[in-house]
Amino acid sequence: MANGSRQAAWEFFGTELKRRREDAGLTQAELGLRVFVSGGYIGQFEQAIRKPQLDVAQRIDGVLRSDGIFERLCRKLIDDPRYAEYFARAAELESLATEIHEFAPALVPGLLQTKDYAWAITVAMNPFATDEYIQEKVSGRLDRARILKDAARPLYWVVLHENALRIPVGGPAGMAEQLEHIVRLARERTMVVQVLPYSAGPYALMNGMVVHMEFDDAPPTAYTEAVYSGNLLDDPAVVKRSRAAYDQIRAAALSPEASLTLIESAAEDYRRCAGTT
Numbered sequence: 001m002a003n004g005s006r007q008a009a010w011e012f013f014g015t016e017l018k019r020r021r022e023d024a025g026l027t028q029a030e031l032g033l034r035v036f037v038s039g040g041y042i043g044q045f046e047q048a049i050r051k052p053q054l055d056v057a058q059r060i061d062g063v064l065r066s067d068g069i070f071e072r073l074c075r076k077l078i079d080d081p082r083y084a085e086y087f088a089r090a091a092e093l094e095s096l097a098t099e100i101h102e103f104a105p106a107l108v109p110g111l112l113q114t115k116d117y118a119w120a121i122t123v124a125m126n127p128f129a130t131d132e133y134i135q136e137k138v139s140g141r142l143d144r145a146r147i148l149k150d151a152a153r154p155l156y157w158v159v160l161h162e163n164a165l166r167i168p169v170g171g172p173a174g175m176a177e178q179l180e181h182i183v184r185l186a187r188e189r190t191m192v193v194q195v196l197p198y199s200a201g202p203y204a205l206m207n208g209m210v211v212h213m214e215f216d217d218a219p220p221t222a223y224t225e226a227v228y229s230g231n232l233l234d235d236p237a238v239v240k241r242s243r244a245a246y247d248q249i250r251a252a253a254l255s256p257e258a259s260l261t262l263i264e265s266a267a268e269d270y271r272r273c274a275g276t277t
Helices: 003-023 028-035 039-046 054-064 069-078 088-094 115-125 131-148 171-187 236-252 256-274
Strands: 099-104 155-161 192-196 210-214 221-226 229-233
Touching: 003 039, 003 054, 003 069, 028 039, 028 054, 054 069, 088 131, 088 210, 088 221, 088 229, 099 236, 115 131, 115 171, 155 236, 171 192, 171 256, 192 236, 192 256, 210 236, 221 236, 229 236
Parallel strands: 099 155, 155 192
Antiparallel strands: 099 210, 210 221, 221 229
């Protein structure tokens, strides 16, 4: 489903939700109370600003006696072929976040990837896939990165383990371009980047990839990922512990300016290897 068609479908979801809620004689606050979200959330669902989680859609069906229509719509719309099934919900939340704090222990995060880097990663993970399949996945990743270009872009702070600078992906020229892209975004103050150097020691490697997201009107959420699986964490105690671990990693990392110097040096090394300096 194209992006425009998907948004139109979410708008239909919101319009239908509003119609059925009003037919039931409920205010947004009253419906929210019954499905365990705020009235403001219901208003954002109706305006297609925020997308409900599947369990919320199911509860709405129960309260409004809508014969499963909202669950069916939700299942169809969160099934985005550009993203792995386990990541689709995290991608939706990412687009709504006001702050994103990420730790990348091995590879450059999707929000920062260039086309060539994303292509090389996707091919490595799907060695028998068609070019059409690879292109769809790469396009989805590049589409996600557009949130960093929006006027209302989130505050984005990322800690890269030095592995992300040293693991060659897509050849020396491609790696140089990727690292230069990160430096450019940081120099433009689109985001803040720090590097956790090898000299920081091994403790940080015990913490895998994690993304913390904060919102204007919702509790913070964390997303972690393993092999072909992902996990959204919304238990406040668990998210708090995860954020504390992230803060320790950030404290052990190089300063933003020193990090940029290291990234620029690595990019120059790749340029020399590629013979393009």
